[in-house]
Amino acid sequence: MPLIWPALIVTILLVVLPVLYTIWLSLSDRKIDGSNSGFVGLANFQTMFAEPEFWNSIRVTLFLFVLCLVVETVGGLALGYLLSIDVPGRAIFQGLMLIPAITASVAVALVWLLIYDPTLGAANQLLEAIGIDPVVWLGSREMAPWSIAIVDIWQWTPFMALIIAAGIRSLPSEPFEAAVIDGAGSIKKALFVGLPLLYPVLTVAMLLRTVDLVRFFDTVYIMTQGGPVNATNTLNVYGYTAAFIDQDPSYAAALQLSLFFLVIIVAGAFTWLRGKQSNAE
Amino acid sequence: MPSRSAVKQKRRKIALVYVGYVVAALIFFVPVLFMLWSAFRRNIDITGSIFDFTTPLTLSNFVNLFERFDFVYYIRNSFIIAGGSTLLGLILGVPAAYVVVRRKLAGLGFFTLLARMAPGVMFVVPLFVLSIAVGAPSNDALNFLLLIAAHLIITLPLCIWLLVPFFEEIPRSLEEAAMIDGCSVWQRFVQVVLPLVAPGLSVAITLSFIFSWNYFLFALALANADTMPLPVIAFNFIGQGAGDYGGLMAASTLISLPALILAIVAQRWLIRGLTGGAVK
Structure with missing residues (x-):
């Protein structure tokens, strides 16, 4: 079919070739000046595995991934339930809840920079109003990853909720009626009837978030650039700075490929668990 | 026809949903409002109290972007x-x-x-x-x-x-x-x-x-x-x-x-x- 060739060619040029080139970069030694001393085998990967910062960035990435995914899923379930109930004004509220997810991450990061400002920020002013000492949100190693996580949770929990709400609204009502006849209360109904039925939608939502969370970049790069002292240096930010700040494209390629593998492994594990679960039912 | 207590219960549920809406909006929408509001405040007020809603609003931030930084x-x-x-x-x-x-x-x-x-x-x-x-x-x-x-x-x-x-x-x-x-x-x-x-x-x-x-x-x-x-x-x-x-x-x-x-x-x-x- 001739109609598909343009798209296919462009996809190969824009997606497949860069991936192949990155693989070549990771196996060779490209210098800052653009010269390449050729094939070096797995040397870049050996350097990477020996580099403590690589393991730190994996740790930071997984920390943010697990923390954000858990909170966003639990929060998304609660908010999603709220969004699934038919009351006047529901559509307007749903529109409001969409806003964090579609606002440009640059704008989100800038607003939160102002909120987190150590002296005049809204966060510390709120804490002060209820008598809590100010917090160094982005400037301390201990706090920065949590502060970054809060931004992501803020931006994406409503998005999870919207997917979950759509899932809840399309659930059949018979199993719930049957549960009522069997004498189940509302909490039992939600936990033992609703949640299992919601499982397919829930895993799709979690998978979508997973792919993005493992590739955590925008808000971190804008708010902390991976700092302070690499406390928020996710693998994606590390892969970017290695290429464009440290100007070591071959080492960066090794990092980026590891990130790609990490995304595939986590997403694959997810899909596998999902398949296993639905087979078990 | 639904009984009176059923109507009452339904109303209570709707009221609860709206309480939930307010809480969710405070968390998820107020930062957006905060951005919009701050865009129209003077720097001297932004660095002041966030609880002071009486400060004057201004377009100068936008004017600045367009005149000094050629945002167009x-x-x-x-x-x-x-x-x-x-x-x-x-x-x-x-x-x-x-x-x-x-x-x-x-x-x-x-x-x-x-x-x-x-x-x-x-x-x-x-x-x-x-x-x-x-x-x-x-x-x-x-x-x-x-x-x-x-x-x-x-x-x-x-x-x-x-x-x-x-x-x-x-x-x-x-x-x-x-x-x-x-x-x-x-x-x-x-x-x-x-x-x-x-x-x-x-x-x-x-x-x-x-x-x-x-x-x-x-x-x-x-x-x-x-x-x-x-x-x-x-x-x-x-x-x-x-x-x-x-x-x-x-x-x-x-x-x-x-x-x-x-x-x-x-x-x-x-x-x-x-x-x-x-x-x-």
Whole structure:
């Protein structure tokens, strides 16, 4: 079919070739000046595995991934339930809840920079109003990853909720009626009837978030650039700075490929668990 | 007729839902309002109390952006990049989505999944090398072309994803009828199929535009001083205008404007687009 060739060619040029080139970069030694001393085998990967910062960035990435995914899923379930109930004004509220997810991450990061400002920020002013000492949100190693996580949770929990709400609204009502006849209360109904039925939608939502969370970049790069002292240096930010700040494209390629593998492994594990679960039912 | 206590219980439930709405809005919407409000406050007030709602509102932050930093120029850049990549995404994606549906191709789905899962950084280094090889950093027209091509990585899979369900809804018999009437493949596509997916096209256009408009990474690495779109100039602002939170919030507001408008007018489609069609 001739109609598909343009798209296919462009996809190969824009997606497949860069991936192949990155693989070549990771196996060779490209210098800052653009010269390449050729094939070096797995040397870049050996350097990477020996580099403590690589393991730190994996740790930071997984920390943010697990923390954000858990909170966003639990929060998304609660908010999603709220969004699934038919009351006047529901559509307007749903529109409001969409806003964090579609606002440009640059704008989100800038607003939160102002909120987190150590002296005049809204966060510390709120804490002060209820008598809590100010917090160094982005400037301390201990706090920065949590502060970054809060931004992501803020931006994406409503998005999870919207997917979950759509899932809840399309659930059949018979199993719930049957549960009522069997004498189940509302909490039992939600936990033992609703949640299992919601499982397919829930895993799709979690998978979508997973792919993005493992590739955590925008808000971190804008708010902390991976700092302070690499406390928020996710693998994606590390892969970017290695290429464009440290100007070591071959080492960066090794990092980026590891990130790609990490995304595939986590997403694959997810899909596998999902398949296993639905087979078990 | 429902009993009185049932009505009462229903009312209580609705009231509870609204309480939940207020709590959720405080958490998830107030930061957006805070951005909008700060964009219209003087810097001296922004650095003051957040509880002081009596401070005067001003347009000076915006005036500053346009007069001192020529924001019209960067808005234009954003339009060129987002508009160009949306247009190209449609030109390539519409026929592709049609073929994917008619021929039941899964292979292209794999490529678009690859584009969705691969970290953007992986595309940036090869594009950067290409950019230097063709002299794009010093040539604005080439630089724009490169940025549009880079953003195609976002818009093309999105267009295909969004359009596939629309094409699936067109009955095959309709096309077969056109075939019997002697229409060629191309005529069938343009005269019969395209008009039927018009609603899908408007969805694909708006979402591609927003996603491309918002995208940060490619332009961060590839744009030069003349081709910078809004997100990059706003990011560069952090260092330059240290302490000018009013300017930063005005810039954020300008960047967010298309998305804010869309959240109001096209929320259903946005949900479909954000979830890659997982939720219809």
